[in-house]
Amino acid sequence: xxxxxxxxxxxIGGGIGLGQIGGKAMEGISRQPEATGKIQxxxxxxxxxxxxLAFGALILGQG
Amino acid sequence: MNRKALSNxxxxxxxxxxxxxxxxxxxxxxxEGNLIDTPEEINEYIKHHLQDSHDFTxxxxxxxxxxYGFPLPVILWDDGLRVFSSAKFHHGETVAEADGNYYKLYxxxxxxxxxxxxxxxxxxxxxxxxxxxxFSITKSVLGMLIAGILLIWGFRSLAKSYSxxxxxxxxxxxxxxxxxxxxxxxxxxxxxxxxxxxxxxxxLTAFFYIWVLxxxxxxxxxxxxxxxxxxxxxxxxxxxxxxxxSGNRHYWGHIFWMPGIPVLMKILLIPVEVLGMxxxxxxxxxxxxxxxxxxxxxxxxxxALMITMKAQFGVVTSTGIAFFLAFxxxxxxxxxxxLQAYIFTxxxxxxxxxxxxxxxxx
Numbered sequence: 179x180x181x182x183x184x185x186x187x188x189x190i191g192g193g194i195g196l197g198q199i200g201g202k203a204m205e206g207i208s209r210q211p212e213a214t215g216k217i218q219x220x221x222x223x224x225x226x227x228x229x230x231l232a233f234g235a236l237i238l239g240q241g
Numbered sequence: 242m243n244r245k246a247l248s249n250x251x252x253x254x255x256x257x258x259x260x261x262x263x264x265x266x267x268x269x270x271x272x273e274g275n276l277i278d279t280p281e282e283i284n285e286y287i288k289h290h291l292q293d294s295h296d297f298t299x300x301x302x303x304x305x306x307x308x309y310g311f312p313l314p315v316i317l318w319d320d321g322l323r324v325f326s327s328a329k330f331h332h333g334e335t336v337a338e339a340d341g342n343y344y345k346l347y348x349x350x351x352x353x354x355x356x357x358x359x360x361x362x363x364x365x366x367x368x369x370x371x372x373x374x375x376f377s378i379t380k381s382v383l384g385m386l387i388a389g390i391l392l393i394w395g396f397r398s399l400a401k402s403y404s405x406x407x408x409x410x411x412x413x414x415x416x417x418x419x420x421x422x423x424x425x426x427x428x429x430x431x432x433x434x435x436x437x438x439x440x441x442x443x444x445l446t447a448f449f450y451i452w453v454l455x456x457x458x459x460x461x462x463x464x465x466x467x468x469x470x471x472x473x474x475x476x477x478x479x480x481x482x483x484x485x486x487s488g489n490r491h492y493w494g495h496i497f498w499m500p501g502i503p504v505l506m507k508i509l510l511i512p513v514e515v516l517g518m519x520x521x522x523x524x525x526x527x528x529x530x531x532x533x534x535x536x537x538x539x540x541x542x543x544x545a546l547m548i549t550m551k552a553q554f555g556v557v558t559s560t561g562i563a564f565f566l567a568f569x570x571x572x573x574x575x576x577x578x579x580l581q582a583y584i585f586t587x588x589x590x591x592x593x594x595x596x597x598x599x600x601x602x603x
Contacts, residue, residue: 219430223591226584230524233531 192232319373431594455578468533477526488596
């Protein structure tokens with residue numbers, strides 16, 4: 179029960195983070211379309227780091 | 242002509258995907274009796290799928306209890322090498338005998354027992370029996386071997402085709418742009434023009450190996466290799482050791498004596514930076530493992546919807562809903578299969594790049 183609540187909190191946190199990253203990247207791309215490639219690469223790296231954090235928390239919550 | 246070829250590829254792609262979902266739904270027998278019917282049984286089935294197994298079961302007939310598939314060799318080290326076929330376990334139902342020793346399969350793990358196969362369980366259900374060292378060719382090992390053979394075959398034919406001319410033939414035409422992509426978009430921007438060549442071998446191998454294994458997980462054969470934590474640990478260990486051994490003096494300088502900050506901060510930062518050496522590859526292994534496990538879990542849960550919703554909506558409607566949901570999540574999983582291979586390679590290149598980067602003196 180408690181780890182389900184924890185999992186929900188993790189997903190909320192991860193969702194806010196991913197939303198921030200995605201939204202800012204979209205803004206950046208619309209301002210400077212010629213920098214799309216660079217922004218995308220940086221966005222994916224940050225998203226992957228965030229995802230690692232969230233998954234780490236989820237797996238710790240399982241144990 | 243190009244458009245036709247493209248639409249052909251797309252159509253065959255859809256067909257393969259569709260059939261994989263259909264096959265997967267076949268392997269979930271519906272009905273009464275001792276077939277999979279309740280949420281607990283579905284949970285058990287999904288858990289069983291996510292684990293490694295000592296035999297290759299394609300389909301189990303729930304009514305007669307027969308398993309369709311083939312056994313795999315079991316290789317144990319227990320005061321000597323013991324090799325026998327996993328058919329002797331009869332899917333964990335009987336005790337296997339090898340050179341006077343008795344072994345039993347319990348929750349996909351092999352325990353040494355007496356002739357009756359008694360397990361010494363504690364109150365939480367964990368056996369205390371002795372566990373022999375297990376080097377068996379399990380389902381995941383078989384998957385890795387198949388992936389390795391596929392990669393060697395594909396890349397050898399590509400390498401050979403360069404001896405005939407600068408343009409590759411056949412399947413190599415698909416592989417060449419991917420290799421160029423890994424080089425120009427992953428290795429060079431992160432490691433640098435001068436030094437990337439040395440690490441291309443590892444990066445290409447990691448990329449294609451993970452990608453092929455992820456795609457094999459999408460087939461109805463039921464491989465879940467990159468969802469085994471042992472596999473991802475080994476992959477991340479490679480990145481860890483390559484990063485540490487190629488680190489130059491700037492890299493070690495940044496860990497043990499960070500330049501440009503007060504002395505007290507330098508001392509405070511040492512444990513943080515040392516911890517960072519380990520957390521970077523740790524995040525790599527957790528990410529790949531958790532993504533693939535979660536992906537398999539979601540696909541199988543959506544397929545299982547047809548069993549849980551059968552009572553409310555009838556067989557046809559629930560199968561339709563489960564098919565469409567599983568189909569579209571499978572499309573996303575195809576993207577994830579590529580993305581995870583890309584991210585693993587990308588972050589490995591980033592870590593290696595940090596270790597080999599030249600810094601101008603401050």
